[in-house]
């Protein structure tokens with residue numbers, strides 16, 4: 001069977017490559033000519049763990065190809081997956097212009113009886129709107145199915161091939177059956193396939209992402225309370241996560257969530273709620289807590305340097321919003337760099353794969369480094385922003401010998417504070433226990449910065 005995937009981004013490329021691997025013939029339709037050029041050379045335009053090998057194998061075998069042309073890409077296909085971006089508009093609602101533009105082309109070039117599968121995260125009512133657009137273009141033969149994607153960047157291939165569930169929203173049983181069949185080529189038998197109406201499927205995606213964002217903001221709120229009352233959040237989180245009703249995922253205190261999905265989808269859900277006449281105050285607080293959390297790290301650094309960052313050199317490990325991806329969209333590291341540059345600090349950065357993504361934010365106060373040790377060389381502090389595996393167990397003796405002053409701001413609570421303090425570092429994390437009390441009135445409360453006993 002021949003299918004098309006429209007939009008060769010993190011989602012579209014993963015979907016296309018995995019479906020090609022399952023034996024389908026896949027045409028990627030992508031408007032960005034540079035992206036198509038890279039893909040046609042058998043390379044990927046971005047880093048996603050495990051995707052390159054799969055792509056290269058299927059590309060070389062002729063199972064997947066890429067084009068900018070809708071007429072060529074849709075030729076002879078049975079289904080087309082729509083995976084274009086849906087970034088936020090100024091009011092937080094989802095910008096559907098890319099999806100609408102794609103529908104115009106699909107209406108022109110799709111073969112008869114196409115099943116259009118909406119993979120992009122789109123607000124409730126989008127499938128109905130697409131249906132109307134297609135009807136207006138006299139394409140009543142195209143079925144619209146909502147099939148939101150739940151994969152996580154950094155483990156996209158694993159998540160797509162082994163999902164917790166597949167959600168299919170459809171008005172027609174036949175269209176839903178076709179999409180189910182496509183998944184059943186690789187799905188484990190026990191994975192639930194939940195068929196529902198389009199609006200419920202659309203809402204399920206937003207409700208899930210808003211819930212994950214809420215977990216992160218909730219645990220950060222708990223960490224901040226711990227910071228103020230001198231309790232270790234680590235044991236608190238362990239105790240919470242061991243409860244099966246709660247679980248341990250998305251329960252790691254730190255500098256806030258980033259990425260292209262959680263913040264965007266939360267805003268879009270709030271816009272949907274507003275449009276429906278409901279003030280979603282809990283969601284509002286989740287978003288605000290995350291913004292505050294990003295700023296909290298800046299304030300901790302600001303306070304450590306007594307408000308003067310000019311002339312300081314700050315080392316940053318990690319730019320991507322999470323490990324195993326090069327995606328820097330909404331990354332707390334970018335917010336931190338903006339802050340440090342605004343304070344006239346010099347920044348030395350290392351990320352295993354994401355440096356190439358930030359060329360436009362780099363200026364002469366930022367030095368790109370070739371590894372984590374070059375980044376800390378002659379710096380006044382280290383800030384760890386992305387939990388890459390290689391950052392988890394560095395050679396601390398080497399780090400200490402390279403830093404001007406042994407100070408670590410642990411943006412992801414990766415390290416054992418006692419161990420670092422034992423080695424002579426000043427350690428600042430989120431909700432970590434105290435060794436030495438700071439003067440009262442400090443930002444962290446009386447208890448929460450660990451300072452090496454000197």
Ligand SMILES: NC(=O)c1ccc[n+]([C@@H]2O[C@H](COP(=O)([O-])OP(=O)(O)OC[C@H]3O[C@@H](n4cnc5c(N)ncnc54)[C@H](O)[C@@H]3O)[C@@H](O)[C@H]2O)c1
Pocket residue numbers: 006007008009010011012029030031032035083084085086098099101102119120121122149150151152153260261
């Ligand atoms: N990134 C994630 O982890 C993730 C997870 C689940 C769902 N989603 C959702 O999936 C969608 C895509 O996300 P992404 O991260 O892959 O976005 P992306 O920006 O990485 O990729 C989108 C691609 O679509 C292309 N494009 C835009 N308009 C087009 C058009 N009219 N025709 C053909 N190509 C077009 C762009 O050039 C780009 O390459 C979004 O709605 C997002 O919310 C993302």
